[in-house]
Amino acid sequence: MGRSYQRMPGATALLAAAGLAAGILLGIYCPVYISTQWTVYVAVGLLAALDSAVGGGRAALAGHFSASVFLSGFFLNTTLSMLLTWFGSLLRIDLYLAAVVVFGGRIFQNFAEIRRYVLNNPGKNSKIAV
Amino acid sequence: MQLKKEEREASPALWARVMIPAVCLILGFGITLQIRSVRHAQSASSGADLTRAEELQKQLSAQKSRNDELANEISGLQKKLAGSSAAGAQLTQAEMMAGLVDVRGPGLTVTMRDSTAPPQPGQSASAFVIHDSDILNVLNELRDAGAEALSINDERILATSEVRCAGNTLSTNNNRYSAPFVIRAVGDKDKLRAALLMKGGVADVLSQWGIVVDAVPGDNILVKAYAGIPDYKYAKAAEGGS
Numbered sequence: 001m002g003r004s005y006q007r008m009p010g011a012t013a014l015l016a017a018a019g020l021a022a023g024i025l026l027g028i029y030c031p032v033y034i035s036t037q038w039t040v041y042v043a044v045g046l047l048a049a050l051d052s053a054v055g056g057g058r059a060a061l062a063g064h065f066s067a068s069v070f071l072s073g074f075f076l077n078t079t080l081s082m083l084l085t086w087f088g089s090l091l092r093i094d095l096y097l098a099a100v101v102v103f104g105g106r107i108f109q110n111f112a113e114i115r116r117y118v119l120n121n122p123g124k125n126s127k128i129a130v
Numbered sequence: 131m132q133l134k135k136e137e138r139e140a141s142p143a144l145w146a147r148v149m150i151p152a153v154c155l156i157l158g159f160g161i162t163l164q165i166r167s168v169r170h171a172q173s174a175s176s177g178a179d180l181t182r183a184e185e186l187q188k189q190l191s192a193q194k195s196r197n198d199e200l201a202n203e204i205s206g207l208q209k210k211l212a213g214s215s216a217a218g219a220q221l222t223q224a225e226m227m228a229g230l231v232d233v234r235g236p237g238l239t240v241t242m243r244d245s246t247a248p249p250q251p252g253q254s255a256s257a258f259v260i261h262d263s264d265i266l267n268v269l270n271e272l273r274d275a276g277a278e279a280l281s282i283n284d285e286r287i288l289a290t291s292e293v294r295c296a297g298n299t300l301s302t303n304n305n306r307y308s309a310p311f312v313i314r315a316v317g318d319k320d321k322l323r324a325a326l327l328m329k330g331g332v333a334d335v336l337s338q339w340g341i342v343v344d345a346v347p348g349d350n351i352l353v354k355a356y357a358g359i360p361d362y363k364y365a366k367a368a369e370g371g372s
Contacts, residue, residue: 012147019151023158027166030159034167042167046160053153060150067145074153 012060016053041082044096050075051103053111061117077103131229149303176178198361207356226279229286229356233279237316237351238266238323244309245340257339260309263342268313273326277315279353283307284314303358317349 034042052074059065081099088095196329210223225231242265243259269280280287286304287293292301299306315322323345327333333343 012150015147015151016154019154020158023155023160024162026155026157027162029215030163030166032163033170033345034163036167036171039164039167039171042164044366046157046164049153049160053150053157056150065145067149070149070153111262 044081045078047103048081058110133143235316236349237318239346240313241310241344243342247340270313275322279316279318281314281353284354
């Protein structure tokens with residue numbers, strides 16, 4: 001079962017890097033700015049999205065990537081963290097810190113798992129990946 | 131069954147190839163846009179502050195030079211007016227009362243200094259510094275003793291002058307001064323001094339807190355004129371009154 005997904009990591013990583021580069025280029029040349037009052041929401045949303053992306057990458061490496069989990073996590077986590085920030089601003093509590101702590105921690109955890117996976121399967125990756 | 135299984139296996143891989151780059155695209159876009167927005171907001175706000183400060187500075191200096199011009203004009207006109215004798219004498223007296231001319235005479239130089247004594251535990255540090263009320267007490271005592279002209283740090287005390295704490299400075303005629311305060315009074319120097327330094331008087335009470343009130347009599351005390359321009363916006367001379 002695991003074998004058929006061994007092909008994945010290299011190509012997906014390449015595609016992911018290409019997507020990231022395209023996104024950065026789009027962001028650089030996008031003529032609009034985010035209004036100052038919204039930047040905290042966007043920042044928290046981005047953190048949630050980053051968590052989803054890293055989590056998706058890890059799942060793909062481990063071979064149990066699920067599109068529905070990935071998509072729902074991406075959109076719902078982003079929305080939820082933004083809502084949390086908004087709710088926190090209503091209550092005058094920095095509630096977005098909860099999102100920062102949770103997603104920040106998970107990014108590290110997922111990254112650690114990716115690192116371990118890559119380190120443990122160096123030969124297979126370099127041979128098969130195209 | 132075999133095919134279905136393969137399909138099930140293949141579809142997540144395919145999905146991952148599409149979804150993860152797509153999400154990375156959104157992510158890259160969002161992060162870049164966010165960084166640019168934050169930078170833009172920072173540069174915009176600091177830039178706006180700077181230009182605003184410059185603009186205000188310009189306005190202030192323009193107003194100041196205009197004030198100087200007008201003050202010159204006033205003194206020129208006053209000299210002309212002083213030429214006619216009866217009106218001139220009346221004017222001089224009115225100006226002395228209004229604090230628009232320097233006056234000189236016997237009187238008292240009072241220096242008030244904040245306490246240098248360290249506050250003991252349980253005592254408020256606030257009691258050891260000079261407050262507006264302390265200065266008002268001194269001024270009132272001097273007036274009671276017949277002071278004819280008063281100034282604080284060479285700021286003439288007018289009928290409209292305020293004496294008020296402004297942070298840890300003192301605001302008089304809307305100018306800020308900090309301790310030590312030098313109060314000059316023209317009047318009967320012995321009477322002024324006695325009024326200030328009497329037992330249980332203002333200076334005596336303040337000395338309990340270590341606040342120094344120095345009263346030095348002199349025969350040639352200069353009380354400077356009000357440096358600004360008196361401006362009555364609301365009060366008009368009532369007609370027919372005297």
